[in-house]
């Protein structure tokens with residue numbers, strides 16, 4: 001599943017193609033995504049200039065003068081540059097046609113979305129899909145104090161509290177395990193019982209983990225294709241994720257796996273308390 005680093009990598013990849021450019025055509029071959037692509041969407045955006053790209057959580061944003069396109073890659077979606085003459089393949093559902101390039105949304109499982117938020121309805125952050133999202137991990141306000149304040153009455157394990165996305169966005173399953181390892185926090189620890197000092201470490205670890213993944217071009221996932229169209233991309237150098245039984249890179253204790261909320265968690269029983 002594309003996570004925040006993949007979406008941010010995609011945003012950076014498409015920004016030079018779309019920012020400041022006029023969208024000539026929007027071709028919707030299959031409107032039945034997670035939510036239907038609005039029937040009037042092409043008429044709304046064709047001939048209009050994309051002012052900027054943005055991202056909120058895992059939602060990719062294209063800002064126009066009169067509103068925003070909100071794009072989600074779902075479970076299996078990717079957005080890539082294609083040559084204008086390249087015939088669409090199966091599952092190529094939407095094209096953004098610019099003078100110099102075509103962006104193509106490929107989404108076999110159709111859990112993705114292409115939606116419109118009109119400027120008349122207020123800032124895009126007020127869209128129902130975005131309004132309840134937690135803070136961005138790279139927002140200046142995100143720090144240990146933020147985590148501490150937003151977890152005081154939470155008895156859920158910290159791993160699951162991070163995955164919820166209402167405290168901070170973008171900490172998906174792989175990144176939650178990796179961040180907790182870097183911070184030395186056991187994934188089963190109740191979120192409400194972690195000290196401010198340990199949350200300072202965790203906030204720094206979350207940022208460092210996501211930053212590493214973004215630098216690496218997003219971590220491994222089968223269906224993801226970078227915006228440049230390359231099929232291979234970097235797997236993060238995981239310290240614990242998917243390393244059950246292998247020695248901890250700090251203390252050589254075998255890494256353990258446990259299941260929390262049907263998701264696998266990996267941790268070092270010695271380094272994480």
Ligand SMILES: [Zn+2]
Pocket residue numbers: 248249250251252253268269270271272
């Ligand atoms: Zn260890």
